[in-house]
Structure formats: C-alpha cells, structure tokens
Amino acid sequence: MKILFSITTTAIAIFLISFSINPLKPKWVIVWQPSHQTDTGVDFSEAKTCNAIADAAMESKPKLKEFKVWSLGKPNLHHDNAGSNTVKAHTSDVVEGKISGYAYELEESNKKKPDVFIAIHNNGGTKRHAIWGFVHEGDAYEEENKLLAGRLIAAVSAATDLENRGVLLDSSTGRNDYVCKNTGKKSFYSLDENINTAKYRVLLEIGDNGVSKAFLEDPANQKKIGKAIKEELAKWLAEKK
Numbered sequence: 001m002k003i004l005f006s007i008t009t010t011a012i013a014i015f016l017i018s019f020s021i022n023p024l025k026p027k028w029v030i031v032w033q034p035s036h037q038t039d040t041g042v043d044f045s046e047a048k049t050c051n052a053i054a055d056a057a058m059e060s061k062p063k064l065k066e067f068k069v070w071s072l073g074k075p076n077l078h079h080d081n082a083g084s085n086t087v088k089a090h091t092s093d094v095v096e097g098k099i100s101g102y103a104y105e106l107e108e109s110n111k112k113k114p115d116v117f118i119a120i121h122n123n124g125g126t127k128r129h130a131i132w133g134f135v136h137e138g139d140a141y142e143e144e145n146k147l148l149a150g151r152l153i154a155a156v157s158a159a160t161d162l163e164n165r166g167v168l169l170d171s172s173t174g175r176n177d178y179v180c181k182n183t184g185k186k187s188f189y190s191l192d193e194n195i196n197t198a199k200y201r202v203l204l205e206i207g208d209n210g211v212s213k214a215f216l217e218d219p220a221n222q223k224k225i226g227k228a229i230k231e232e233l234a235k236w237l238a239e240k241k
Helices: 002-021 046-059 100-113 142-159 215-218 218-241
Strands: 028-036 067-068 116-121 130-135 161-169 202-209
Touching: 028 046, 028 100, 046 067, 046 116, 046 215, 100 202, 116 218, 142 161, 142 202, 142 218, 161 218, 202 215, 215 218
Parallel strands: 028 067, 028 116, 116 202, 130 161
Antiparallel strands: 130 202
C-alpha cells in the first residue's frame, strides 16, 4: 500500500511539474483560403501560386488544427476559378441557382468554426515587388486584425526581398461594389463579418503578378513565404493564450 501511494504521489508531482512548464492551451482553429483565380496576369495562375503558399504554411511547424477552403474545380458553382473578392456578381450573387466559388469557400470555412482566417492572394498592376495586408473596416476586431496582418507581412518581408507596404482597410481599394451591410462601406466579401464567422480575419496580397511573377512561381520562395507566415502566426497565437 505504501509503495502504491508513493508511486501515485510521484505521478501526480510529475504531472503538476509538466503542466506548469507546458500548460494546456486552447486548440486554435485556422482556415487558409488561397485564391482560386486563374484569370489574373499574363501566363500566370494566381490560384497555383497561392495554393502552394497555403500548403507550405500548413506543412510548416508547429502543427495546428488547420483547414484549407478552395473552390477551384468544384462543380455546380459560378466563378469557381475566377472573379474578384470585391464584386457582388462574383461573390454574393446566385446565378442559375448556383452560389459562387467565394460563397462556397466561406460556407466551408464557417463549418470549421475557425478562430483565425487567412486569405492569400497576389496583387496586380502595382509595379511593386511587395506585400500588403488588408483587414475589414469597422470590424469589432479591426485593431487586433491590423496587428496580426502587420506581423504576418513583416515576417514575410523579413524572410524575402518583398517590400512591406503596410496594412490597409478593405474599403481603400476603390474598385469594390460589394458593400458591408453593417458599415455601408465597400469591403472584401471574404472579410465581411456578416459572411465570415472567424474572429480574426486578414487578407494578404503577396507580390505582384507582373513584376514578381518569377519570384512567386519559384517553389523555394513559396515555401519560404508559407513558413514565415506560419511561424509568425504561431508566435501571435502563443501570446494570446
């Protein structure tokens, strides 16, 4: 009996020491949304490069509870491989009974009940080899999303030669006709809190499909970008425990 008691108390002591070193943390759910656009740039597939970056991020350590939502090639959708995140006809409109690729991706994302949602795109027409972050204007977590987006783009910029162009509001592009019903301002469909249930939502525009084409298509760079995003995201999550 004394031996059993000794073993039991020792086991409890080891558990308590282990817990103090590695306390239990909430299981964060992350959703990655790579662009499904194949109609951007000349001889360039944004879907291919962004999907590779998302895959690289998911494969990088640390391993988290992660999912990818992607409409490319899915049947019975409209704009499953094209369109803009800022245009109603490409996002919220139902065409011949079919929802859009974007709508499908957000429906799939919401099913996962994510804490963090990261959309990955490539910019175009900027003539800048750079990276930008976008967040939803007027969101309850706008400031926290700015901080997250800022950290992610800074990490990618530090790991590559991409210029850090800062964090912008989704209403700032000026080309939108999709409008958030809460704020009445132009917004990105994927970042709208009425569409996306994730608490934290950011969209990254990585490189330019013209001046950064060769860079973006290089598998080594895709892995480097994904790894940088994942490592910085993990640091941010650890700080929010």
